Amino acid sequence: MQDASLDVATRQQRAWPSMVEHKPLRFAATMILYFMQGVPLGLTFLVFPPWFAANGASALEVGAFIGFATLPWSLKPLAGLLMDRYAYRPMGRRRAWILIAQACMVAVLVALAIDGPDITEIALLATYCFILNVCGIVNDVAVDGMTIDLVPIEERGAINGCMYGSQIVGVSVIGFIGGQLVLSGGTTSVAILCAILVAVPSFIVGLFRERPGERLMPWTSGRPSAECEALQQDRWWPLLKEVVSSLATVRIVTFLIAFILLMITWVQTETVSPTLAVQRLGWSSDGYSSFASAVALAAGLFGIVSTGFLIKWFGIVRLALANGLILIVAALLAGSTFAAWDGDTLFVAVFVVQTVAITLVSILMIAWGMMQSNPAVAASQFAVIMAIPNFGRSAMAGASGPVIESHGYGATYFITAAVTAVGLAVFLFAARGGPQTADANEASAESR
Template sequence: MGALSALPALSESRRLRLVGFFLMYISQGVPMGLVMTAIPAWLAANGASAGQVGFFIGTAMLPWSFKLVNGLVMDRFCYSPMGRRRAWIIGSQVMMIAALIVTASLAPGPDEIALLAGLAFAFNLCAAVNDVAVDGMAVDILPEDEREKVNGAMAGGQIIGISGSAIMAGAALVAGGVELAAAMAAAVIVVLTITVTLLRERPGEKFLPWTAGLASAECLASAHTKFLPILGKVLRGLAQWRTALFMAGVGFITSSVGMVDVVSPVFSVSELGWSSEAFTNYSSISAMATTLLVMVAIGPLCSRFDNRILMVFFAGLMLLPNLAAYLAPAGTFGTLAMQTYITMFWGGFAGVFVLNIAWSMNLTNPVVAASQYALFMAIPNFVRSLGSGGHGQIVDSYGYDAAFLVAAGSVAMGVGLCLIAGYGRLETIRNPASARIMTDPAPLPGVPAGSAIS
């Protein structure tokens, strides 16, 4: 254990924070790659309708809407000797492995959509708990001047997890069905869990419950003993009208993602004749390439351009392909057009995602980081889940054109609301007397004044 104790903690190393959060977000991406890309394409190739695919995605992704509950529990309970969040991260990854092994053992077929959706719900619940814990740790640990860069790495890690697992699962589903795909995903999470075990939050903490170490002063100062004060701080932050308007805007933008989750695999496989593996590979590789480009570019771009300009630019990349698909004459939206659509949309969403999570962190009170940031993320996730189910029904009832038009309108509405809310203006946080957006100016006892916004 002496060699392990010599390893720096996340709070001590900028490079370790960058690499550590990148790896932790890969873990979250693995189950998402199965449920958002590989399995929907496999279902469509086996005759599932848009409504059925939408039901599967909407059910499987629903746990990401429960993040406020997860956050409240994490802010209330923690194993302090291992840090505020780390025990939750390791425990949720172990449970994710168990859920994937159960999925592999039951191995439902493409006609057992309800069972498959229930199993996907279970392992995504574990992933959602993991996400809340990682995000809470990020708000606790990251200095503000690192957030855009590290959030870019986090987004890159997630998309690598999503894309890599989708490509792997796409081939596995064709070769051995759900049994092989889930087993391979579980193996990846095992490796990542071993790695995360080595990443302490602060120096002197335990690596595992049975190893030496003590709780840090920062962790003890942030401890909570009751739920209601936590919930009160969280809701007071959301009650500010600018914050509420910003979250509504993010929700509108994310609803368009729920549409693309359903329409892109069903349209590509059912209408254009792609195989499920071809769709999974193209969608995953293009999403990975565009997100990695955004991950590298987002830091320099944020240093040079106003965040509002970047927000409009990336949202435009989401809006334009949907508008083009709606306006295209019948029968002219072919394979090349669909490939362009997929690449532009996911590239645009990667940029919007990074900008929004960085801004949400700026609005989050570190004292209740897991709960408040979880709520900021739960709202768009819930809308995305609803969008998946709803747009599947729109396609079945009104056709693809209606779904493309609704998605374009949702992006436009969302960006407008974010800009009205003052998105990108740091003075809305720095000067609460004039902007009235500060999350909570009153710190908890024992927490230094001014720590509500780090």
């Protein structure tokens, strides 16, 4: 009788496929989860800053809002350590963390909808966005760790393009719709929309296991997989030792320095551009949100469609070099002509070029960093790889306001060009002898 009940349980578990067995499911699940990360980021970058600027907020206030709200993305190593150390193994190494993060994000959005702070409560909105980004980093770290656990190395270049592109699409969708709603219905309408966009996909993704035989939910039947048991760390000291040894190499350290510096273009497009467009060029807040969202959507879709075969054809380093040079030229062109701008044509052109190129550069850097990660401590190691550049991004966003007030908008383009040039040079140094394409098996061996 007991054997019969086990057979029934096994058949029930097999009724739904697992992600490790199905490539399309792996890609679909990670893309959906990354799309939902666009909710806190879209609110932080595309919905609220132009709304603030249109209502008289200074560049200093907008920069401080973005800098504070995005600080959680520098806390990813802490989340990674907790996930590598603790897991509800019957549900896999990461799924429980993902479901908890999504549930918390819905709860915070519901609280935001009920509270409904207005345009004058910038500090309160920054706090809500800070908490939403905490949920976002838990989701992000768990999904990254799950990807390294489940995705073969030859798929990682393609799946990185899909993941990051999906996040950009999520940001642009929230920015486009939220930018309209915040003007007509305030923060309550935006929060309700975002709660729905998180809750429905979360339910769908929750139906699929990491590996066969695991529990779908804590109260269902199932058991930990052998792979989960083998990879999971049971003590802090070996975990910390392995993480430190994985990161304390010249290649990784120089790569992180390069990644920080290359984030400067995101600061230009996300933090400087809203106040430049609204207060200097006379755009409306919803007009800027719609424009920036459309450009981000196009860049994200391009990343999803093209990254896999571009990496296969040209290699990560060549693509990074080409796009880095494009970013430098675009910023120099904008800076040298800014004083003579008589309209917004050049602003639009430079913004489009910068957004597409920095999206591709970010995908390439993430793919390169993921190839260096050890699956046993993937959440922690890759979280550090991503957190340090994000901290630099937040710090530079916070510093952008004083730069604008002291030296003007034109100077920000020259600074962006100079910092990008240094970052590109450092990355080329770090990448010597490293993985050039998505199927670099040498990288997998070196990371272990």
